[in-house]
Amino acid sequence: MRKLLVEGGNPLKGTVRISGAKNSVLKLMAASLLGTGKFEIGDVPAIKDVYTMIGVLESLGVKAKLIDSKLTLEVGELTGVTPTDLVQEMRASIQVMGPLLARLGWVRITKPGGCAIGDRPIDLHLKNLRKLGADIQEEHGFITARAKRLVGCEIVLDFPSVGATENIMMAATLAEGTTVIHNAAREPEIVDAQNFLNQMGAKIFGAGSNSITIHGVDSLGNTNYRVIPDRIEAGSFLIAGAITQGKLTVENVIPQHLVHLIDKLKENGFELEVAANSITITGRNKFYPANILTLPYPGFATDLQPQYLTLTCLAQGSSLIRETVYSRRFGHVEELRRMGANIEVDGNAALVRGVKELSGTSVRASDLRAGAALVIAGLAANGQSEITGVEHIERGYEKLVDKLQAVGGRIRWEEWTSHFLKENEK
Ligand code: UD1
Numbered sequence: 001m002r003k004l005l006v007e008g009g010n011p012l013k014g015t016v017r018i019s020g021a022k023n024s025v026l027k028l029m030a031a032s033l034l035g036t037g038k039f040e041i042g043d044v045p046a047i048k049d050v051y052t053m054i055g056v057l058e059s060l061g062v063k064a065k066l067i068d069s070k071l072t073l074e075v076g077e078l079t080g081v082t083p084t085d086l087v088q089e090m091r092a093s094i095q096v097m098g099p100l101l102a103r104l105g106w107v108r109i110t111k112p113g114g115c116a117i118g119d120r121p122i123d124l125h126l127k128n129l130r131k132l133g134a135d136i137q138e139e140h141g142f143i144t145a146r147a148k149r150l151v152g153c154e155i156v157l158d159f160p161s162v163g164a165t166e167n168i169m170m171a172a173t174l175a176e177g178t179t180v181i182h183n184a185a186r187e188p189e190i191v192d193a194q195n196f197l198n199q200m201g202a203k204i205f206g207a208g209s210n211s212i213t214i215h216g217v218d219s220l221g222n223t224n225y226r227v228i229p230d231r232i233e234a235g236s237f238l239i240a241g242a243i244t245q246g247k248l249t250v251e252n253v254i255p256q257h258l259v260h261l262i263d264k265l266k267e268n269g270f271e272l273e274v275a276a277n278s279i280t281i282t283g284r285n286k287f288y289p290a291n292i293l294t295l296p297y298p299g300f301a302t303d304l305q306p307q308y309l310t311l312t313c314l315a316q317g318s319s320l321i322r323e324t325v326y327s328r329r330f331g332h333v334e335e336l337r338r339m340g341a342n343i344e345v346d347g348n349a350a351l352v353r354g355v356k357e358l359s360g361t362s363v364r365a366s367d368l369r370a371g372a373a374l375v376i377a378g379l380a381a382n383g384q385s386e387i388t389g390v391e392h393i394e395r396g397y398e399k400l401v402d403k404l405q406a407v408g409g410r411i412r413w414e415e416w417t418s419h420f421l422k423e424n425e426k
Pocket of ligand 1: 326
């Protein structure tokens with residue numbers, strides 16, 4: 001088993017290069033199933049979720065190689081039976097559903113369950129794939145979808161779900177006629193998927209706005225592409241720089257993707273220098289509280305809420321953090337309280353009363369971003385913290401420990417084995 005040991009109190013200073021966006025590359029990989037031939041995707045992070053998606057693609061018939069951030073995919077004949085264990089391991093695997101249905105005319109996939117941060121149903125994906133003409137049966141926890149050829153139509157999403165927008169957009173690329181998605185999600189990752197698909201020969205317009213138009217084509221080819229930088233990784237590092245009173249530059253970023261966080265950090269009183277593809281933050285000992293409300297893009301990203309909430313734990317006053325995207329995204333709160341934070345939760349709102357200091361202790365990450373929040377808390381705390389549940393963190397942050405160490409973070413892995421298990425293995 002592995003855990004992270006963090007010694008707090010050292011300001012982070014220097015420059016961190018941000019990796020390619022996890023939430024984009026997973027969808028580009030799924031989108032490749034719509035085409036044929038050799039794809040090369042650059043700046044792909046070597047993280048667990050990418051390996052899981054590689055496993056999904058391989059089991060469908062794709063040849064994949066990831067060397068030095070370059071992912072090569074060779075897409076030829078495919079099967080529509082998806083690997084149950086891998087789909088259950090990672091919810092984003094559901095994104096292969098639309099592409100396989102459109103490409104093969106059928107797909108069989110397990111229903112992903114809920115997770116630590118909320119129920120996460122896929123009703124919007126299914127309802128709208130049905131609207132495109134798919135016959136979808138749900139039996140014994142499996143979904144089987146069939147359609148000779150999908151037919152374009154007008155779709156109005158009840159909620160701008162990122163995954164549903166992408167699944168429908170990808171499926172509609174090979175549909176007959178035109179599809180319009182109204183109330184579409186506007187995340188930068190959706191623009192990235194549009195650009196990737198258009199390079200493969202798709203005809204998609206409007207991603208980044210709330211109305212996306214897809215003119216169906218008969219077939220798609222392959223492409224070379226470089227994934228956009230990970231705005232959530234960049235935001236996590238900016239918060240770490242601020243809370244440790246350091247001076248940290250994140251490079252390989254698109255500052256426009258982080259406007260909301262930048263605005264909040266300025267409201268907190270931090271100094272930020274924003275350049276074309278880098279942002280520098282200067283931390284400080286005393287800073288103001290600020291309220292946030294998580295919303296679909298361009299609102300404040302829910303994936304930065306745990307990290308930002310951690311920052312507000314040390315502000316001079318009270319901050320109100322409201323989570324509107326997920327039903328249970330306060331898993332980090334109990335752990336932060338163990339470190340001395342003063343947080344009161346009522347439903348989807350957390351009132352954070354700033355304290356003078358956090359103190360290091362043993363905490364457990366319940367999900368990916370909660371894990372990042374605990375690392376940030378550990379870096380700012382007095383004394384040593386031990387973080388378990390690190391498998392969640394490894395899902396989404398490439399070389400987190402190396403990157404933090406390079407800018408002065410005192411953090412390291414520790415391997416440990418239970419003596420009880422060791423004895424019983426003998
Ligand atoms: C993606 C991101 C995730 C981020 C989220 C919101 C990936 C791999 N993951 O997840 O990191 O937190 O966007 O920015 O890109 N919902 C339904 N029915 C559906 C679909 C969604 O009720 O059919 C609900 C969800 O339960 C959730 C909300 O809508 O409460 C947002 O979900 P969605 O935007 O779909 O997020 P994901 O695409 O799963």
